[in-house]
Amino acid sequence: MATHEHAPVGGRLVTAPFIFLFVIVFAAAVILTQRFVFGLGGVTHLSDGYPWGIWIAIDLIIGTALGCGGLVVALLVYIVNQGEYHPLARAALMTSLFGYTMGAIAVMIDLGRWWLGYNIMLPWLWNTNSVLLETALCIFLYIIVLIIEFGPTFFERLGLKESRRRLHRVMFVFTALGVLLPMMHQSSMGTVVILLGYKLSPLWQSQLLTVNFLFTAFTMGFAIVAFESTLSSVALKRPFETRLLSRLCYIMMWVLIIFLGVRFIDLLRLGAWPLAFRMDVQAISFWVEYLSGIAAIALLWQERNRMHPRYIFLGASAMLLNGFMYRLNCYLIGYDPGHGWSYYPSTGEIIVTLGIFAIQIMLYLVFVKQLPVLHAVRKA
Amino acid sequence: MSINRRQFLRGVAATGASAAAVAATPEEAAAALQREPRGRAPEALGLLYDSTLCVGCKACVAACKSANGKPREISADQSDWNAGTWDSAKTLSAKTYNIIMVYQNGTMAAKDAETDGFAFIKRQCLHCVDPSCISCCPVSAMQKDPVTGIVSNDPNRCIGCRYCVYACPFQVPKFEFEGAFGRISKCELCRHRLAKGELPGCVDSCPTGATLFGRVADLRTEAHRRITLKPGDTYAYPRGDISGKYGEHREPHEKVITAAYREEVYGETVLGGTQALYLSAVSFDKLGLPYGPNIPTSGYASQTEGIQHFLYTGMIAPAAALTGLILLARRNVDKHHSEADEDAADSQGGSHGNA
Numbered sequence: 001m002a003t004h005e006h007a008p009v010g011g012r013l014v015t016a017p018f019i020f021l022f023v024i025v026f027a028a029a030v031i032l033t034q035r036f037v038f039g040l041g042g043v044t045h046l047s048d049g050y051p052w053g054i055w056i057a058i059d060l061i062i063g064t065a066l067g068c069g070g071l072v073v074a075l076l077v078y079i080v081n082q083g084e085y086h087p088l089a090r091a092a093l094m095t096s097l098f099g100y101t102m103g104a105i106a107v108m109i110d111l112g113r114w115w116l117g118y119n120i121m122l123p124w125l126w127n128t129n130s131v132l133l134e135t136a137l138c139i140f141l142y143i144i145v146l147i148i149e150f151g152p153t154f155f156e157r158l159g160l161k162e163s164r165r166r167l168h169r170v171m172f173v174f175t176a177l178g179v180l181l182p183m184m185h186q187s188s189m190g191t192v193v194i195l196l197g198y199k200l201s202p203l204w205q206s207q208l209l210t211v212n213f214l215f216t217a218f219t220m221g222f223a224i225v226a227f228e229s230t231l232s233s234v235a236l237k238r239p240f241e242t243r244l245l246s247r248l249c250y251i252m253m254w255v256l257i258i259f260l261g262v263r264f265i266d267l268l269r270l271g272a273w274p275l276a277f278r279m280d281v282q283a284i285s286f287w288v289e290y291l292s293g294i295a296a297i298a299l300l301w302q303e304r305n306r307m308h309p310r311y312i313f314l315g316a317s318a319m320l321l322n323g324f325m326y327r328l329n330c331y332l333i334g335y336d337p338g339h340g341w342s343y344y345p346s347t348g349e350i351i352v353t354l355g356i357f358a359i360q361i362m363l364y365l366v367f368v369k370q371l372p373v374l375h376a377v378r379k380a
Numbered sequence: 381m382s383i384n385r386r387q388f389l390r391g392v393a394a395t396g397a398s399a400a401a402v403a404a405t406p407e408e409a410a411a412a413l414q415r416e417p418r419g420r421a422p423e424a425l426g427l428l429y430d431s432t433l434c435v436g437c438k439a440c441v442a443a444c445k446s447a448n449g450k451p452r453e454i455s456a457d458q459s460d461w462n463a464g465t466w467d468s469a470k471t472l473s474a475k476t477y478n479i480i481m482v483y484q485n486g487t488m489a490a491k492d493a494e495t496d497g498f499a500f501i502k503r504q505c506l507h508c509v510d511p512s513c514i515s516c517c518p519v520s521a522m523q524k525d526p527v528t529g530i531v532s533n534d535p536n537r538c539i540g541c542r543y544c545v546y547a548c549p550f551q552v553p554k555f556e557f558e559g560a561f562g563r564i565s566k567c568e569l570c571r572h573r574l575a576k577g578e579l580p581g582c583v584d585s586c587p588t589g590a591t592l593f594g595r596v597a598d599l600r601t602e603a604h605r606r607i608t609l610k611p612g613d614t615y616a617y618p619r620g621d622i623s624g625k626y627g628e629h630r631e632p633h634e635k636v637i638t639a640a641y642r643e644e645v646y647g648e649t650v651l652g653g654t655q656a657l658y659l660s661a662v663s664f665d666k667l668g669l670p671y672g673p674n675i676p677t678s679g680y681a682s683q684t685e686g687i688q689h690f691l692y693t694g695m696i697a698p699a700a701a702l703t704g705l706i707l708l709a710r711r712n713v714d715k716h717h718s719e720a721d722e723d724a725a726d727s728q729g730g731s732h733g734n735a
Contacts, residue, residue, distance in 0.1 A: 111541060192684075
């Protein structure tokens with residue numbers, strides 16, 4: 001058999017989809033030039049009513065949740081000792097690295113006074129009461145941890161066996177940090193919007209936001225692993241990782257069931273259910289969120305379905321949509337500052353957000369083709 | 381293993397259980413994991429705005445602009461007739477730290493009447509006792525003066541994250557979105573004028589005493605005196621600084637009460653209390669202030685900080701969780717990597733355990 005369990009996929013880098021992605025990234029770069037020359041008001045629809053738009057809500061809050069694949073797989077493999085999922089680890093870690101790095105870059109783009117951004121690294125300025133500080137520092141530390149966790153892949157590619165072995169000896173520390181930091185950071189992103197108080201609809205405002213953001217970090221982290229694995233199997237013509245994914249589906253279906261159950265009871269407790277039947281934008285958005293969660297459970301409920309790549313893919317997609325909408329609702333759609341303020345992202349904002357995700361897909365393609373990221377396919 | 385799981389589960393369970401145990405009112409919901417509410421600084425300075433005294437002259441809006449060097453603001457929908465002569469801001473903004481707004485109903489015949497009436501409201505920073513903007517600022521750019529309680533922003537620290545804009549329950553801090561180098565702008569109670577013994581611009585220019593300056597303790601006494609007044613009573617309303625320390629001496633403004641005050645001083649308890657207080661004859665929610673059963677009497681920051689402190693005080697919980705995770709990871713990383721590591725080391729290999 002092959003000497004390594006992981007192998008580069010190989011193949012041409014510059015393909016038609018790759019060029020398409022590049023065009024989006026280029027357009028985003030043009031918009032960003034405008035953003036830095038003319039300011040945030042020049043390219044975004046941000047306002048004093050809606051000071052945070054999709055660059056925060058989608059690129060950061062949802063983007064880092066999509067970057068929780070590394071957390072979910074590391075938790076299963078190294079903490080709960082489910083070694084069977086190990087083949088998924090590298091791709092998951094890599095997606096996390098991209099998701100978190102691009103989330104951090106999105107924040108820096110969004111900072112109104114970016115030239116003072118280094119202030120957040122100055123301990124004498126830290127406000128330890130600030131949930132946002134905790135969030136920012138965890139993102140920063142976690143990116144460093146992810147780079148270290150991904151180190152063996154580089155060392156393998158470069159043939160640095162000694163470095164790889166040395167790193168491996170201390171890897172357990174970084175693996176532990178790589179589980180703790182994103183959990184701290186993801187839960188805090190829920191606490192961030194508790195501070196919005198009455199401006200966040202009771203459909204989402206709750207002290208359980210802290211816990212709910214952890215739930216969606218797990219469901220989205222899993223779903224992106226399944227989603228990506230299925231897509232890359234199709235796109236890169238590799239066998240499906242169905243056997244592994246189906247057990248993961250079972251676990252994550254239950255996490256989602258608990259999450260939806262907690263939401264159901266919490267909304268009862270807060271007396272917020274009537275708001276779901278008002279049929280305004282918030283209510284519709286709530287139902288898209290909640291029903292996509294139920295759809296994911298329905299798609300994955302039967303064991304027969306969980307053995308089928310199509311259902312795994314559809315179930316993971318529905319699970320992603322549930323987490324995506326939950327977080328978008330918490331940060332934007334459920335938020336109403338009143339006084340007639342409204343927000344819809346500008347074309348420029350949308351292009352930059354697309355660019356943030358396009359660059360991640362490009363990096364994914366480059367990395368899996370050039371580096372030993374994906375599990376080597378065994379030739380019979 | 382047990383440490384980690386127990387720690388984690390305890391955290392989750394405590395958060396969940398304590399929240400689930402309480403009833404649905406915001407008051408009680410806020411009590412779970414809440415940080416002690418902050419108390420008022422004894423010498424805190426503030427404003428008392430009396431809506432029934434305000435005649436809507438907007439002298440305070442103009443004075444605020446000149447005191448803070450802010451330009452006129454022309455609303456977009458007025459650009460065809462307003463070439464720039466009239467300052468016509470419609471809401472607080474990065475150019476407008478202080479504004480007079482109006483409540484209108486029906487025929488708008490009577491001042492200070494909820495039905496078929498109108499009433500003025502002055503908006504500016506309320507200098508909360510327990511401000512969300514102070515709590516949320518990651519780089520301590522928002523500061524609350526320990527003596528005066530004035531909330532100010534230091535642009536040399538501010539990174540422009542705009543969490544304060546997002547979180548403020550009164551929609552006060554604003555960001556200059558125009559231009560490449562914007563900053564957070566808000567009312568700082570003209571602390572630069574106070575330093576020279578002068579009154580804040582809005583108070584200095586108020587002809588009727590509708591905006592009164594002073595120690596919050598004195599203003600509260602004054603406010604409570606007023607709400608006992610009945611229509612028909614005559615009252616000498618002080619103007620300027622209630623203690624007479626700031627600005628030049630002013631004669632009080634004698635006026636016959638025409639509209640009955642609501643028997644409540646806005647700002648005493650709302651969201652943990654504010655240093656700007658309001659009196660009015662119409663309901664405060666009609667004036668656009670957060671008011672009603674869904675608004676708690678403690679600051680939202682006491683909730684988020686309660687959670688933050690519960691999880692992170694002394695970094696004890698994260699350290700314990702990390703210890704547990706390290707112990708588990710140490711055992712399991714070795715197990716799942718040993719064969720792979722040998723592979724890498726000698727390019728020979730046993731089969732990697734996949735089960």
